[in-house]
Amino acid sequence: MAARQQRAAVPREIPAAMLTAMKQGAVEAAHRAYAPYSHFAVGAAVLSDDGSIHTGANVENASFGLSICAERNAIFRAVADGARRIEAMVVYTPTADATPPCGACRQVLAEFGADALIVCCSDGAADRRYHLADLLPEAFGPKHL
Numbered sequence: 001m002a003a004r005q006q007r008a009a010v011p012r013e014i015p016a017a018m019l020t021a022m023k024q025g026a027v028e029a030a031h032r033a034y035a036p037y038s039h040f041a042v043g044a045a046v047l048s049d050d051g052s053i054h055t056g057a058n059v060e061n062a063s064f065g066l067s068i069c070a071e072r073n074a075i076f077r078a079v080a081d082g083a084r085r086i087e088a089m090v091v092y093t094p095t096a097d098a099t100p101p102c103g104a105c106r107q108v109l110a111e112f113g114a115d116a117l118i119v120c121c122s123d124g125a126a127d128r129r130y131h132l133a134d135l136l137p138e139a140f141g142p143k144h145l
Contacts, residue, residue: 014047014088014117022047023121025055026092029070033057042070042099043092046113048083071105075112086113096124100135110139 014022022045030043035058042058056073071091078086086109093099098120101109109116109132118135120128133139 018047018051018053019088019090019119021045022053022088022090022119023092025053026070026090026121029055029057029074030092030094033070034059036060037062037064041094044070044074045090046071046074046078046083046086047088048078048081049085049087050083052078052081052083054078054081054083069102069105071101072108075105075108079112084112086116088117088119089113091118091120093120093122095122098122098125098128100128100130103136106132106136107139110136110141114139114141 025045026043028043030041033041033043035041037060043055045053045055047053054074054077056070056077058068058070059073060067071089075086089109091099091101100120101118114132116132118130118132
């Protein structure tokens with residue numbers, strides 16, 4: 001088996017104005033989150049390949065398994081709006097440290113943005129940036145079917 005290729009230490013950049021707009025969208029979405037059980041509001045914004053920003057918030061349910069994360073909510077909204085490719089994602093949590101997407105959200109993002117840039121931001125620490133492949137190596141995909 002061939003060794004995995006190392007990625008650059010700093011993921012590719014998106015224009016600063018676009019990143020600012022995505023962060024603002026993610027923060028606004030977090031304010032609309034429905035999180036009466038965990039009290040952990042999350043907002044996400046995804047950038048589709050046509051330059052559109054789509055936002056989502058986590059929505060909890062008393063039947064916990066029926067809850068949806070902000071990241072998947074934003075991706076599904078983008079797809080419902082016609083997007084088929086995600087270039088970047090911003091995840092915002094009103095916490096001291098930035099929080100990366102959960103495993104389920106990583107897998108869903110792999111379907112639409114296998115090389116997407118992920119920027120995690122919070123009210124405290126510096127942004128954390130990743131390539132999806134660094135967070136989800138060897139993702140399951142269409143080639144496995």
